[in-house]
Amino acid sequence: MQRRWANMTLGIALVLFLTALVFHRHVWAPYLESMALAGLAGGVADWYAVTALFRHPLGIKWLPHTSIISANRDRIIDALATLVETELLSVGFIESNIEKLQISQQLVHLLQSSPSPEIQRVLTDAANQLLDLIPEEKIASSLEHFTTERAHTVNLSDYIVSLVKWLIQSENDRAFFKFLAHHVVQVLNSVEFTEDMENRLKDMLEKYTKTTTQKLVLGLLESLGTVDYKDLSVTVKTQLIDWLQSDKAFEQFELALVRIMMTVRDDTGLRDRIEAAKDDLVSHIPWERAVARVMVELRTQLNRESLWGGISDVMTDMADSLRTHPEQQEMLEGLIKRTTVSLLRRYHPVIGRLVRDNLRHMDEHEWIDKLEWYVGRDLQWIRVNGALVGGLVGLLLAVVIHFL
Template identity: 25%
Template sequence: MTMRRKANGSLILLSLLFVGAAVLLYLYPGNWWLRLLLFTAEAGLVGALADLFAVTVLFRHPLGMRWVPHTAIIPRNRDKLVEGVAAMVEKQLLSKNMLSDKLMNYRLIDAVIEWVDRRNDTHSFAERGWQLLMSWLRGANLEALASKLDVHARSALSGVNISRYAGRGLKWVLANSDFQKWLGHLIDYAAKRASSEETLAAIKAMVAKEKDKFVNEGGSIARWFKQKLLDFAEAADAINLDEAANTLFRDLQSFMKELQNPSHELRVMIETRVLALADNLETSEEIGATIESWKQEMLRELSFQPSIQALLDNVKSVILGGESMKYVVVDDRALNALDVKSWVTGLLAAYWETFKNDTEAKDQLDGYLKQFVRGILEQEHALIGKIARRTLESFTEERLVSFIERKVDTDLQRIRLNGAFIGSLVGALLFLFLYGIYEPLLEVLF
C-alpha cells in the first residue's frame, strides 16, 4: 500500500469514526467513552483535513476554487522557484569551491585508467588507438602538417649540437648493435646490384665514355691520330673494350664476394674508422664548428617539407591504401599495412602497461588533468546554473507541479498521516484534561 493510500485511508477512517461516534452518542448520551471517541475522531478529522488542504494548496486550487486566497502556491511562483533552484544548484549544491575541493581529492587519472580497463582489454585499447590513427589520417591535411613539422624541425635543429649528439648516438649504435651485421646487409645489397645486367651496362657505358674522352682531347691532328691509333689497336685486337668492361665487372663481383667476409680488412677498417669518427664528433671542437656551420647553412638553404610530406604520403598510402613500401637493403621484403599495424598496436599496448605502473607519469598527468578541469570550472561554472534554469524553464506549469509532487509525494502523505494521528492524540488528551481534571476541579472549588 502506498503512502497516499494510507493517508486517504486514515481520512476515511476518521470520518467514519466521527459519524459513528456522533450517532451513538445521540442514541446513548450517557456513555463517557462515546464522548472520548467523538473528541478523538473530531480532532483527528480536523487535523487530517487541515493537512490535506495545506498539501493541496501547494500545487493547485482545492476543488478548482480559484477565489480562495493563497492557493496553487508553486504554479503562481514558478519563476521565483526556477530562479531559486538554479541559484541553489549553482551556488550551494554544486558551488565552485565545493567542486574544486572534490576535484583536488579525486584521482582523475586512476578513474580514466579504470574506465579504459573496464571497457577494453589491452588488445582492444591498442586496436582502438589504431582506428583513431586511421581516422585521423583520412582527414589530415598532410601538406599543412609537413609545413608545421618543417618549422619545428628547423627550430629544434638550430639549437642542437648535432656533432656531439651524433657522436654519442653513433657510439650507442656501435655498442648496442651488431655493426658488422648491418654492414653485411648493405654489402649484400650492393653485391646484388653489382651483379645485375644494369651494372654491366653502366660499366660498358663508362668505358665507352672514357674512350670518347681520350679520343676527343687535344687538337684536330692529335684527335685524328688517336682515333686512327685506337682503330688500329681494336682491329689488331690489342684493345677490346667489351672484354675490358667484362673484366671490370668480374673483378667487381669478386671484390664484393670477398667483402662479404666479416673479417675482411676493409670491413674491420670501416668499423675502426666509424668508432674514431664517433670520438671525433663528440670531442673535436673544430669538427663541431664545421658541422655547426654546415648545419646552419643547410637550414637556411634547404627545406625539409618535401621530404616530410613524401614520407607522410607514403605512410598514408601504406596504411590506408594497402600499398607496400620496399626496404632499401632487403629486396625480398616490403613494409605493408599489417606490419605497421602490428608495430603500432604493439607499441601502444606496451606503453599502456608501462604507463599504468609508472607512478610519476600518472601523478604528472593527473596534475595536468586537474589543472585543465579547474580551468574549465573557473570559466564555465555559470553553465551549471544556466543548464538548471533552462531545464526548469522548459517545464510547463503542469509538468513542473507533477515533477515536484512526484519527488516529495511520500513525505507530503506522511504529513497528512501525522496530522491525523497528532490531531486524534490531541483530541484524546483534551478530553481527558477537560473531563478528568478541569471539570472535577471546578466541582471541588465551586
C-alpha cells in the same frame, strides 16, 4: 499507496463521526464525536495544504495561495541552481577535493594494470562505432575545399626562392649537397650501374666508329684486350666520384642553386607554370580514396590482437618511468590539478546554467509530477498524522471539558 492511506484515514474519521451521531445517546458518543470532528478537521486541513502545494484544490483556481510550486516555478528553479552552484558544488568545495586526490599515484596504478579483455572489447567496439559515425565523404570534401583555397593563397614560387636563399645563407646547402652526393655515389657503386655503363660505352664507341678501317682497328684492340669496357667504366665512375667529392663540384652546385633562385624569381613564365602545376597537382589529389584508405587502416589496426599488447607495453613503460622519477610525478600531478582548476573556474557557471535549462525545459505537468513523486509520498503521511493528531487532540479536549 500513501495517498490511499491518507484518504482511508479521512474515511475512518468520517465513519466515526457518523457513528457518534447515530449513537449520540450513549455516554461515549460525545468523546467519539469530538475525536472524529478534530480528526476530520486536521485531515482536511492537511489535505488542503498538501494539495495547494502542487495544484488547485478541487480545481478551484480563484482560491488564494494555491498551486504554489507552479506559481513560483522560476524562483524555485533559480534557487535550486544557485544552491547547486554556490553551495553543493561550489568552486572552493571542488578545489579542496581535487587537492586531496593523489592523481599521479592513481595514474601509475592505472598504467600498470593492463586492460581486461572485457574492457578491451568494449573500447574496441566503441572505437569502431565512432569510426562508423565519421562522415568520410564530408571529410574528403572539406579537405579538398581547404587545400584548394590554401593553394590559391600560397605562392609556391616565392617559397622556392625563399628556400633556396635560406639554404645558401645558412650554409645548409653544403649539407644538402653532401646528402645528394652520398646517394649518387651509392648509385655509381651499384653493380647495375657498372654493367649499364659498360654497355653504354661499348655502344658509344661502336656508334662513332663509322669507317671500315676504324671498325677493324677497334675490333683488333678489343681482341688484344687493349680496350676493356669494364676498366673504362670503372675509370669513368672513379672520376665522377672524385669530382663529386671535390670543392669544385660543390661550387658548381651552389652556382646552380643561385641560378635556379634567380630564374624562379625573375622568369614570369616559369612562375606561372609552377603555380599552374601546383594547382593542377592539388586538384588531382584523390581525397576520397585517401580518407577511405586511412579509415580502412584505422579499422584494421583496431581489430588486431597485437594492438593491445603494444598499448600495454607503452603503458607499462610510462608507469615505470613515473615510478622511478618522483619529480615527474609531482610535475604531472601539479599540471593536471592546475589545468583542472583552471577549467573548473572557467566553466563552473555552466553547472548552474545546466540545472536551470534542464528544469525550465520540463513541461509544467512533468515538473509537478516529478516533485510530487519525490516528496509527495512523505507529504501524504502528514495528512495521516494530521488526522490522527487532530483526533487525539479532540478526544483530549472532550475529556478535559467533561471533567471541568
